[in-house]
Amino acid sequence: MGVEYLTEVEAKELAGQAGIPVVETVLAHNREDAQTVADRLGYPVVIKIVSREIVHKSDAGGVKLNLETAAQVGTAYDDIMAAVADRNPDAEILGVSVQQMARPGVEVIIGMSKDADFGPVLMFGLGGIFVEVLKDVSFRIAPIARHDAKEMINEISGVALLQGYRGTEPVDLTALENLLLKVSGLVESNPDLEVMDLNPVFLYRDGAMVVDARMAVAAR
């Protein structure tokens, strides 16, 4: 069975409606619109390509971070469109998303995939190399309760990195548990969702923020 990707803007909207903290993200249809939205959101901002056919936006040259002025947004827009025209010439482009630039945090990922026997399975792990190289992740069949969320967090080998490590501050583990529970709720109330990838989620001393969301639904 095929899947159909939501745009990042749509995925974040769905997540936000489910009570998941997402960085403010607005679809802009052209260069001028992107600058207007950026002025309204306040700087610094991030802009990213929006296309259902471009799932890995950075690989496509489609992500520009930490833009400080409308002029920089304009240049970034031109650079993104040029890179995408070069690398993904056939992709249908819906515009760019303009986002608030989230303050840095500890990066984690939260995912969902469907298992033929068990249905939706949630995944949690630390971001970057921890997932890609070390496969340091935990899984639970959805829906989960708070004690499952606590176990998912404590099961990963790198949990010490969340608990405060050599002088770094501990992250807000209650906010992380709440986020896992909200994701579980979102999955439960949207049975059409086939895959979800919140990557990365930034964790802070106080709170958590989803900065990228990828979701797909079963194609009809």
Ligand code: ADP
């Ligand atoms: P990709 O489709 O390549 O996964 P992302 O949206 O995850 O693209 O962006 C790539 C990286 O840029 C992220 O891993 C994160 O480090 C950073 N980033 C993306 N959006 C934001 C944002 N709104 N605020 C701060 N950093 C961001």
Ligand code: MG
């Ligand atoms: Mg990402």
